[in-house]
Amino acid sequence: MERRFRLGSLYYGDARQLIQKLPDGCVNLILTDPPYGLGTDEYDDGDLLFELEPELWRVAASDAWLVFYWSTKLLPRAFELRRFKYVWLLVCLLQNSPTRTPIGGAHYQAVLVFKKGEPKLNMRMSDIIYSTDLFKPVKDPQFKCTASIGSLIQTFSKPGDLVLDPFAGYGSVPLMCELLGRRWIAFEIDPLKALEAVKFISSNLRSCRLPDFSGGWSGAASLKT
Ligand SMILES: C[S@@+](CC[C@H](N)C(=O)[O-])C[C@H]1O[C@@H](n2cnc3c(N)ncnc32)[C@H](O)[C@@H]1O
Numbered sequence: 001m002e003r004r005f006r007l008g009s010l011y012y013g014d015a016r017q018l019i020q021k022l023p024d025g026c027v028n029l030i031l032t033d034p035p036y037g038l039g040t041d042e043y044d045d046g047d048l049l050f051e052l053e054p055e056l057w058r059v060a061a062s063d064a065w066l067v068f069y070w071s072t073k074l075l076p077r078a079f080e081l082r083r084f085k086y087v088w089l090l091v092c093l094l095q096n097s098p099t100r101t102p103i104g105g106a107h108y109q110a111v112l113v114f115k116k117g118e119p120k121l122n123m124r125m126s127d128i129i130y131s132t133d134l135f136k137p138v139k140d141p142q143f144k145c146t147a148s149i150g151s152l153i154q155t156f157s158k159p160g161d162l163v164l165d166p167f168a169g170y171g172s173v174p175l176m177c178e179l180l181g182r183r184w185i186a187f188e189i190d191p192l193k194a195l196e197a198v199k200f201i202s203s204n205l206r207s208c209r210l211p212d213f214s215g216g217w218s219g220a221a222s223l224k225t
Pocket residue numbers: 013014015016032033034035036043044045048142143144145166167168169170171172187188189190193
């Protein structure tokens with residue numbers, strides 16, 4: 001199942017199958033929040049990012065970024081990636097009340113930056129970002145705030161680039177890609193979340209006046225094109 005928007009499509013299904021339909025080297029930025037394996041729900045398989053790495057590598061352009069939120073508790077696991085090279089750790093400061101950690105309360109979320117080849121930054125950013133919401137947030141701890149996603153998209157891609165989010169959740173990455181003029185492809189396996197994502201993206205797009213990004217490239221990104 002596919003739901004098309006102006007610059008991209010959300011596919012309901014398993015990223016492991018869906019990604020196979022993407023051509024080699026087409027993605028400029030993989031920006032995602034993968035399952036960590038902390039037992040939050042039935043789809044929380046912490047091996048998935050690593051299982052998917054060969055396909056992520058295949059679809060990534062020769063110079064591309066892989067940027068992903070990750071659990072501080074499981075930080076060492078992130079370095080099990082075999083092909084993408086580690087670049088930096090960003091800290092996303094949380095606004096809401098802290099969750100418990102072995103040493104007190106968590107006030108930030110880790111965001112890891114990896115690369116394939118030598119991608120260029122579109123703009124520079126601080127390695128501390130703020131989790132402000134530009135839109136009414138979805139009430140689920142898994143939801144990632146739109147302002148931090150927007151900063152990451154603006155730093156690690158340029159207008160017209162193709163952004164892939166294989167684990168889209170409620171759709172913050174697709175929404176911010178629409179607003180910032182990036183083409184995008186996103187996958188989500190949980191049908192209820194995919195439905196919520198469509199609502200979240202559509203309703204917030206309706207409430208904004210969008211600039212016209214359609215001139216520079218040919219239409220929306222889709223697995224069929
Ligand atoms: C940490 S959550 C992402 C939350 C998202 N950042 C947001 O703001 O809503 C990880 C997501 O990956 C999805 N997922 C898990 N396994 C998947 C798979 N095989 N294919 C596609 N999506 C999957 C889960 O259903 C979940 O929504």
